[in-house]
Amino acid sequence: MMTMLLLFFGTMALSLYASWKVRSAYNRYSQVPASSGYTGAEVAQRILDLNGIRDVSIHSTHGHLTDHYDPSNRRLVLSEENYHGTSVAALGIAAHECGHAIQHQQLYAPLKWRMAAVGITGIASQIVMWVPLIGLFGGFFPYKLAITIMAVSFGILMLFQLVTLPVEFDATARAKKVLAGTGAVAAGTEFKAMSKVLDAAALTYVAAFVSTLGYFLYYLLQMTGMRGNDE
Template identity: 40%
Template structure:
């Protein structure tokens, strides 16, 4: 059986991602059982934040699921999940205001989110084709050092570039998500959507969520390092 030692490069990042995923679920769950003292639902908190920033044309919809919340710039709507929309928990307020933060980013021309969304189609193609290109490239290269080997090298390098694109997307996503959380926390505090103790809980929820994006970036970086190691081993 063939053993590829480069897979060991992924293990720390995968463990980090698993810990981050468990962390956000645990933290969200903990604060979803604690009602905020204002008795304000996630939808109401998001609406307060939007109106305080002059955004009165953003719709707020209820969608099924748990932590499926998002802001859709195409329809200019905030889509809040079952665990956020009509819930009065600290978690609901934190997540709803985070999504409202994305609405503010679009409204006030925050460049990183515009850049991120403009490359989504390319990133989707790159993420789906990257390993396919690497494998095809390796196969063709193994056939010889002539034209077939050259074609294989070219395809392999395109695969490497696909991994670079995916990593770039994750790196751009980090400031976008951090900024949305910063906007959320600033508004939660300034508008008094929760009291000071509850604010600390909201902060923990958003910090835990942010770690999942850091973990995803780490996995993307580990994948790129792995394919570069494979290429180095071939040379």
């Protein structure tokens, strides 16, 4: 029980730190205007055009840091502050999402794997939320079966987060390269500020992987320990 509590609070602290880091960097550098004067939407359209991507539409949405690329509907969605914003943070995030669109166009393998795993990952997410409630505490599942289900489910989530890492790191690398190449973000102070925002955002994916890895190893050890006792 103590191990589970330490794991829970440890991963929660890591996630909160990663979230604080990206929000802190964004809030700071969203106040730094890019000398090019481009908005996030304009930079996104320019990047898509340069890469010959004609079937991806750009949209704005409500919320803070709700930016994402929707491969199923070929939509690049930017939060209103980044869609209309001209800061180095807004341009960096817009370019990062364009990186995913370019990955999709080029059939980037890790992105294809992540897209293929979305369905089973969604099921695994529901399982790890409900099994402890209806199984371990409600007695619906035998304890050994519940532990095995949790180990397998967290294994799926861990692999999904593992595949997500190269997808996000590659999109960030593409964003930095294209923004420097097009001059949308000036070299020096502007580029460094933009890089800090994207690097902080990458930390959230590292935290998610470490968290799921920790829970997977915990339940795996529980499962193997039960087998050892049976023998």
